[in-house]
Amino acid sequence: xxxxxxxxxxxxxxxxxxxxxxxxxxxxxxxxxxxxxxxxxxxxxxxxxxxxxxxxxxxxxxxxxxxxxxxxxxxxxxxxxxxxxxxxxxxxxxxxxxxxxxxxxxxxxxxxxxxxxxxxxxxxxxxxxxxxxxxxxxxxxxxxxxxxxxxxxxxxxxxxxxxxxxxxxxxxxxxxxxxxxxxxxxxxxxxxxxxxxxxxxxxxxxxxxxxxxxxxxxxxxxxxxxxxxxxx
Ligand code: GLY
Numbered sequence: 001x002x003x004x005x006x007x008x009x010x011x012x013x014x015x016x017x018x019x020x021x022x023x024x025x026x027x028x029x030x031x032x033x034x035x036x037x038x039x040x041x042x043x044x045x046x047x048x049x050x051x052x053x054x055x056x057x058x059x060x061x062x063x064x065x066x067x068x069x070x071x072x073x074x075x076x077x078x079x080x081x082x083x084x085x086x087x088x089x090x091x092x093x094x095x096x097x098x099x100x101x102x103x104x105x106x107x108x109x110x111x112x113x114x115x116x117x118x119x120x121x122x123x124x125x126x127x128x129x130x131x132x133x134x135x136x137x138x139x140x141x142x143x144x145x146x147x148x149x150x151x152x153x154x155x156x157x158x159x160x161x162x163x164x165x166x167x168x169x170x171x172x173x174x175x176x177x178x179x180x181x182x183x184x185x186x187x188x189x190x191x192x193x194x195x196x197x198x199x200x201x202x203x204x205x206x207x208x209x210x211x212x213x214x215x216x217x218x219x220x221x222x223x224x225x226x227x228x229x230x231x232x
Contacts, residue, residue: 004148014148014156015054015076021146022050022072022158029108034144036069037108038162040115042124043169046106049176050075050160051086055186059085061176065092067103072160074101075176085178089170106162115166124166143175145182145192157184159192173197179207189213191223199230 004021008014026035033039040046050071051061060079062071063086074096078087087095097103107115143161150156159182161175174197175181181197183206184190191209193200200206205226212222 001146004146008148008150011151013054013152014150014154015052015158016156017148017150018146018156018158019052019072019076021148022144022160023070025144026070026072026160029110031144032111032114032162033142033165034161035071036104036106037111038106039111039165040107041163041169041171042122042166044107044112044115045169046111046162047169048106048160049163049173049181050158051176051178051182052076052079052156052158053178053182053184053190054079054156055154055184057185059178059182059184061086061178062092062096063088063172063176064170065089065096067093067106068096068101069104069106070101072158074099075158075160086176088172118166122166143173143181143194143197145175145194147184147190147192155184155186155190157182157190157192161194164197174200174205177201179204181206183207183210185210185214187214189219191219203229205230 004017007017025031029037047064048071049063052075053059060075062074145159147157159175163173180201182192191206193205208226209222
């Protein structure tokens with residue numbers, strides 16, 4: 001929040017602020033659910049999902065991308081430099097490398113050691129947040145999503161994650177999917193999500209929340225309706 005607020009105070013766009021904001025946990029090896037230091041998939045590969053959206057419905061995303069710490073910034077380049085919205089896997093990596101990003105090892109010693117411990121049972125049971133604990137009482141996810149409004153009254157949003165720990169290789173969650181993990185409509189509002197991505201994809205959660213706000217619901221009511229829909 002501090003990194004994002006710093007840019008907003010300088011009069012920068014909301015989309016700049018949210019990108020700067022989520023880059024902080026992406027670079028933090030202690031945060032094991034986002035970017036560098038993120039927990040790997042069941043094959044020991046750290047694969048990142050991220051997206052970004054601005055006040056003009058412009059958006060970009062990457063999914064299942066390996067070896068690049070700042071997935072949100074690659075997503076931004078997809079938005080700004082290509083006619084596409086989403087790049088995945090090797091294609092996203094290839095694009096990142098062609099655009100000046102540096103390849104690096106994202107699996108830290110800590111996350112690797114925990115993964116090797118997990119391999120002893122290889123038990124994978126994605127459940128809701130409160131029950132979804134790793135040994136030692138840690139959650140096995142979550143995502144960082146950030147929304148901002150700038151001094152001009154424009155909004156932007158970003159969402160980034162390493163996804164569910166020990167997921168199948170190739171699994172993509174809600175975070176890089178525009179409408180599921182993030183949606184920004186400058187006339188109405190914005191929403192982003194964390195939690196079990198499959199549940200959010202099923203109801204296209206972030207778009208649903210924005211559409212409910214368009215119909216006049218307050219943000220809290222809109223979120224409640226979305227969560228109730230998942231529960232039903
Ligand atoms: N919400 C993040 C994920 O399911 O990957």
